[in-house]
Amino acid sequence: MSRAAFTRKRVGYLLFVISAIGIFIGWLYFDKYNLPNEPGAIETGIQALLDEGRPDRVQPKVIEVRQLGSSASYVALLQLQDKQIGYAQLLRGWNGRFQLVRAGYGSSPVSYEEVETDEGRYGIILGRNAGLQLDHVTAKLAGDYIFTVGVAGEGLFMKLQRLPRQLQRTTPVTLEAFDEDNRVIEQF
Secondary structure (H helix, E strand, O other), rough: OOOOHHHHHHHHHHHHHHHHHHHHHHHHHHHHHHEOOHHHHHHHHHHHHHHHOOOOOOOOOOOOOOOOOOOOOEEEEEEEEOOOEEEEEEEEEOOOOOEEEEEEEEEOOOEEEEEEEEOOOEEEEEEHHHHHHHEEEEEEEEOOOOEEEOOOOOOOOEEEOOOOOOOEEEEEEOEEEEOOOOOOEEOO
């Protein structure tokens, strides 16, 4: 066998190995970001995650999906069949599909979550405004950072606040709900 034929054979083998690795990495990526950008598909994915290891089934309804700044991170506001409020964190891939990062729900009418993105951290206040009594909600974070979001007239709400980069510690968080006369209705 000539030297040129041997070199062509080695180059061909090398190209085959590189192609196989590329296909494998692509398969892993597309398998990771597998939720289509459709409310029904997102609800099904969230339901599967929330039902994991539980005897009862939840039926989340996606109320709203919002992007955090211009990052690949998204959050979804959920309402369950028993009117509990929840949220889900999603990452959007290059293929336009989502990866479900985490999801949760609870019985508190107002709650706080925090999401880390490549652009920084976001504080998220979400909840239910039963009887539309709430006018605004204030979050007091450790580190003396306070922010207020208006929720007047909104039955369900999800408010996003980009947190300062220099803020080191954010927990514990105290939430206070106020009426239109600025009286505290409830503290969470």
